[in-house]
Amino acid sequence: MGKVFAFHGGIHPPENKKQSTRTPIRPAPLPKRLYLPLQQHIGTSASPLVNVGDRVLKGQMIAEPVGRISASLHAPTSGTIRSIGPHPVPHASGLESDCIVIDSDGLDEWEEHQGLEDYTSLKPGALIDHIRRCGIAGMGGAGFPTDVKLHLGDDHIVNTLIINAAECEPYITADDMLMRERADEILGGIRVISHLLKPSHIIIGIEDNKSHAIRTLRTALKECELNIDIRVVPTKYPSGGERQLIQLLTGLEVPSGKIPADIGIVCQNIGTTAAIYRAVHFGEPLISRIVTVTGDAVAQPQNLEALIGTPFADLLDAAHVYEDRLYRLVMGGPMMGMTVEHDQIPVIKTTNCIIAASRDEMPPAPPEQPCIRCNMCEQVCPVTLLPQQLYWFAKGREFDKAKHHNLFDCIECGACAYVCPSSIPLVQYYRFAKSEIRTEEAEQHKADHARERFEARQARLEREQEEKEARRKARAEEAARAQKARKAEPADTPTAAPALDINALKTAAAVARTKLKKAQKALNTARESGEGDLPALEAAVAAAQGSSDQAQHALEQANSSTASGITANVDLKQLKTAAAVARTKLKKARDALKNAEDKGLEGLDKLRATVTTLEQKAEAADQAHQQAEQAATPADNTPPTDLKALKQQVSIMRTKLKKAEAALANLEGEARTQAEQALTELRQRHAAADQAFKAAEQMQIEAAAAQGVDLKKLKVDAAMARAAVTKLERALGKTEDEQERTALESQLVTARDKAEQLNTTLQQHAPD
Amino acid sequence: MSTVITAILILFGLAVVFGIILGYASVRFRVEGNPIVEQIDALLPQTQCGQCGYPGCRPYAEAIANGDAINKCPPGGQSTIESLADLLDVEAIPLDAEHGEEKPKMIAFIREDECIGCTKCIQACPVDAILGAAKQMHTVITDECTGCDLCVEPCPVDCIDMIPVETTITNWKWPAPTESRNLIATDRGRGLQQEAH
Numbered sequence: 001m002g003k004v005f006a007f008h009g010g011i012h013p014p015e016n017k018k019q020s021t022r023t024p025i026r027p028a029p030l031p032k033r034l035y036l037p038l039q040q041h042i043g044t045s046a047s048p049l050v051n052v053g054d055r056v057l058k059g060q061m062i063a064e065p066v067g068r069i070s071a072s073l074h075a076p077t078s079g080t081i082r083s084i085g086p087h088p089v090p091h092a093s094g095l096e097s098d099c100i101v102i103d104s105d106g107l108d109e110w111e112e113h114q115g116l117e118d119y120t121s122l123k124p125g126a127l128i129d130h131i132r133r134c135g136i137a138g139m140g141g142a143g144f145p146t147d148v149k150l151h152l153g154d155d156h157i158v159n160t161l162i163i164n165a166a167e168c169e170p171y172i173t174a175d176d177m178l179m180r181e182r183a184d185e186i187l188g189g190i191r192v193i194s195h196l197l198k199p200s201h202i203i204i205g206i207e208d209n210k211s212h213a214i215r216t217l218r219t220a221l222k223e224c225e226l227n228i229d230i231r232v233v234p235t236k237y238p239s240g241g242e243r244q245l246i247q248l249l250t251g252l253e254v255p256s257g258k259i260p261a262d263i264g265i266v267c268q269n270i271g272t273t274a275a276i277y278r279a280v281h282f283g284e285p286l287i288s289r290i291v292t293v294t295g296d297a298v299a300q301p302q303n304l305e306a307l308i309g310t311p312f313a314d315l316l317d318a319a320h321v322y323e324d325r326l327y328r329l330v331m332g333g334p335m336m337g338m339t340v341e342h343d344q345i346p347v348i349k350t351t352n353c354i355i356a357a358s359r360d361e362m363p364p365a366p367p368e369q370p371c372i373r374c375n376m377c378e379q380v381c382p383v384t385l386l387p388q389q390l391y392w393f394a395k396g397r398e399f400d401k402a403k404h405h406n407l408f409d410c411i412e413c414g415a416c417a418y419v420c421p422s423s424i425p426l427v428q429y430y431r432f433a434k435s436e437i438r439t440e441e442a443e444q445h446k447a448d449h450a451r452e453r454f455e456a457r458q459a460r461l462e463r464e465q466e467e468k469e470a471r472r473k474a475r476a477e478e479a480a481r482a483q484k485a486r487k488a489e490p491a492d493t494p495t496a497a498p499a500l501d502i503n504a505l506k507t508a509a510a511v512a513r514t515k516l517k518k519a520q521k522a523l524n525t526a527r528e529s530g531e532g533d534l535p536a537l538e539a540a541v542a543a544a545q546g547s548s549d550q551a552q553h554a555l556e557q558a559n560s561s562t563a564s565g566i567t568a569n570v571d572l573k574q575l576k577t578a579a580a581v582a583r584t585k586l587k588k589a590r591d592a593l594k595n596a597e598d599k600g601l602e603g604l605d606k607l608r609a610t611v612t613t614l615e616q617k618a619e620a621a622d623q624a625h626q627q628a629e630q631a632a633t634p635a636d637n638t639p640p641t642d643l644k645a646l647k648q649q650v651s652i653m654r655t656k657l658k659k660a661e662a663a664l665a666n667l668e669g670e671a672r673t674q675a676e677q678a679l680t681e682l683r684q685r686h687a688a689a690d691q692a693f694k695a696a697e698q699m700q701i702e703a704a705a706a707q708g709v710d711l712k713k714l715k716v717d718a719a720m721a722r723a724a725v726t727k728l729e730r731a732l733g734k735t736e737d738e739q740e741r742t743a744l745e746s747q748l749v750t751a752r753d754k755a756e757q758l759n760t761t762l763q764q765h766a767p768d
Numbered sequence: 769m770s771t772v773i774t775a776i777l778i779l780f781g782l783a784v785v786f787g788i789i790l791g792y793a794s795v796r797f798r799v800e801g802n803p804i805v806e807q808i809d810a811l812l813p814q815t816q817c818g819q820c821g822y823p824g825c826r827p828y829a830e831a832i833a834n835g836d837a838i839n840k841c842p843p844g845g846q847s848t849i850e851s852l853a854d855l856l857d858v859e860a861i862p863l864d865a866e867h868g869e870e871k872p873k874m875i876a877f878i879r880e881d882e883c884i885g886c887t888k889c890i891q892a893c894p895v896d897a898i899l900g901a902a903k904q905m906h907t908v909i910t911d912e913c914t915g916c917d918l919c920v921e922p923c924p925v926d927c928i929d930m931i932p933v934e935t936t937i938t939n940w941k942w943p944a945p946t947e948s949r950n951l952i953a954t955d956r957g958r959g960l961q962q963e964a965h
Contacts, residue, residue, distance in 0.1 A: 039937070092942070428942070429944075447812070451825065454816045
């Protein structure tokens with residue numbers, strides 16, 4: 001037997017353990033309804049795998065772990081899922097949380113399960129996964145997922161495994177009874193853990209008030225090949241605290257903010273080892289635990305093996321509670337447990353004790369009195385903190401200072417409050433301060449995160465703005481460059497260039513014409529007034545006329561060359577414009593001629609000649625245009641055989657006709673007559689196309705009629721059937737009545753069939 | 769005489785040496801920007817709501833550094849004012865009601881059936897906490913929402929609600945222990961008097 005060290009402080013409250021150790025562990029009666037909180041462990045809530053109404057078997061996984069630190073959940077008995085929703089849970093807040101509610105069917109029917117035949121041959125990862133699948137979490141009180149602790153060997157050197165059997169809190173005897181009755185299971189579990197962690201020392205720490213359990217364990221150990229050291233520690237609260245027990249057994253202190261594995265130690269609760277044994281050897285997940293039901297208000301204090309999810313009320317009934325004596329219901333021990341307000345709160349994986357206390361046993365807390373700085377709290381603090389100092393800081397909301405005084409090392413054991421002569425609820429102050437600091441930190445974290453996002457967004461908006469600006473600039477530059485190029489082009493490329501710029505030529509011609517006009521005007525005024533240098537002016541007019549003619553000529557050449565050059569792929573639009581231009585020119589020339597004739601001016605012959613040439617040109621352009629148009633629309637004349645194509649053609653014709661009619665309204669004179677001709681032609685074509693379509697349709701109808709089908713009626717019927725289907729579908733979507741729904745559904749099926757049938761017939765006769 | 773000259777020379781020499789050291793230090797350890805703005809910004813709640821009249825928390829931090837009042841931040845509330853007063857060593861003053869009241873923490877919630885997908889709220893959100901696309905239903909990423917309310921106003925169909933954050937067992941806080949005042953007879957009278965004032 002090794003040396004036992006000591007830790008600072010500690011108290012000796014009345015044990016009250018004898019009451020519940022008189023009878024052996026008894027299975028609790030099967031409850032009618034079980035409530036399984038999704039979060040029974042430290043870490044992320046489990047995610048449900050079942051739906052309301054599902055039947056589940058005992059041991060079936062009903063919720064899976066989410067993320068690294070999480071635990072799965074299994075059905076403790078067979079039954080149906082009644083609901084998944086909020087229900088009061090064992091939590092200090094008294095709030096509700098999501099639970100899976102199972103209505104038990106009383107059969108307690110197991111899912112098929114079996115243990116691992118030889119776990120030593122498995123890879124450690126696979127074995128730990130099996131334990132994770134069995135939903136095992138620390139059963140001592142904190143509920144830390146066990147698989148995470150078993151992985152500690154991966155990145156830590158674990159030399160000591162400590163099995164916590166101290167059970168230092170008053171009233172609780174669940175671990176004591178487990179050791180007395182199931183020592184072999186405990187040793188089996190230790191074997192599995194030591195196989196995974198391979199520690200050099202295994203120590204079971206147990207308080208000296210459990211002599212029966214110590215005896216049983218020693219006997220069991222005699223047949224065990226493992227080198228397990230049982231160390232009996234003096235009874236003192238809180239020797240069962242993880243860090244305190246480590247200090248008792250090894251003399252080492254776990255540094256602040258570190259975990260025991262950092263100094264090579266892993267601690268497991270004795271209850272957890274038994275659960276691991278059952279999981280590995282029988283494949284049984286964690287679905288039940290031993291709960292001490294005790295207190296003055298129960299007639300038979302005892303340990304019950306209760307299914308997880310059993311409401312407290314059922315366990316109290318099993319221990320014969322005196323309702324009239326029951327003053328306070330406590331979950332956990334009297335030091336660190338919490339008062340619960342509701343007896344429908346379920347047993348969870350960490351519920352080791354339920355105390356049904358009478359008023360005499362746990363009277364209401366006496367009023368808080370001022371702190372007298374007596375220093376008793378400091379003497380009992382197992383973590384050597386300064387409780388009264390922390391109290392002042394918490395009270396004055398100086399949380400920063402409390403933090404600097406290592407508030408977060410406080411294990412909330414309640415020893416300080418127990419000895420306080422002023423009855424100050426010290427632990428409440430610490431919890432309040434801790435949660436304030438945690439909230440503040442969370443808020444700070446959130447604020448930092450928000451700032452980051454805000455700044456990222458600002459940067460993005462700025463960047464987008466810049467990019468937009470850059471794009472805009474690039475576009476503007478591009479446009480400027482293009483304009484420059486356009487300006488430079490006429491100078492660089494004379495009229496002879498192969499790709500003639502008709503537009504530039506046109507402008508040049510227009511400019512020449514304007515010059516000519518101006519010159520003529522000047523000449524006219526000169527003549528009328530009889531002043532000025534007439535010959536010079538005439539010469540200027542002649543020169544202007546010459547250049548204008550040249551320009552015009554060049555333009556016409558260009559026009560004709562483009563017109564002739566594109567016979568292959570006739571540009572109808574261009575031709576049309578050319579024709580129109582020619583016509584306009586002709587008109588203008590005629591006007592000019594008329595004007596000149598009226599006034600009896602000189603150069604009439606020339607003008608007449610121009611008009612004639614222009615007339616010819618206009619005609620030629622018109623002809624070219626019409627030819628091109630005809631060439632472009634050869635398809636119009638070939639009668640399409642396909643009904644669909646015919647239909648399309650008719651509609652195209654109609655549109656064309658309409659357009660032409662609209663255009664006609666705006667035209668006048670010669671152009672109008674021309675357009676009218678074109679229109680008549682179009683009308684004829686439209687009529688022809690229409691006729692062709694109708695004839696084709698008639699043929700189809702006749703063909704169908706020959707087979708005894710009225711195509712028109714068939715079409716109408718099919719459309720109606722389709723409409724009926726959509727209507728029914730919509731009605732089905734709206735209705736909630738179960739009966740109506742089934743009726744509608746059957747109707748829908750028949751309607752669909754009908755529509756389908758009609759459609760196929762239609763397809764056969766008119767495949768469009 | 770020579771002692772006096774020696775002393776003067778030594779002092780002069782020291783002055784030159786220290787002058788050089790100080791000159792070098794002022795160049796080498798130059799502080800860029802105004803660190804106080806950073807510190808103030810770190811205390812502000814970063815809701816980016818603009819209730820203070822500035823377009824975000826950082827501009828308000830800059831304004832405070834330039835002498836603006838510290839009581840214009842309703843989301844931060846009294847605790848922010850106190851920490852700002854602590855930092856700047858000024859008197860803590862009550863929140864300026866003109867800029868709004870201190871409200872419980874809220875988050876935006878989009879009634880998704882009514883959303884028409886106009887993206888206006890997305891453009892308004894200072895922290896990109898709204899997800900959606902044109903003509904698609906939008907939704908708020910609850911974890912990212914700062915509860916700044918800026919998305920409520922632009923919504924053309926008023927389908928955004930600000931709902932208080934629900935207390936669950938994960939965000940529940942231990943309440944402060946209630947103090948029992950009435951220990952002795954005189955306590956009772958004094959307590960009442962204090963409350964009356």
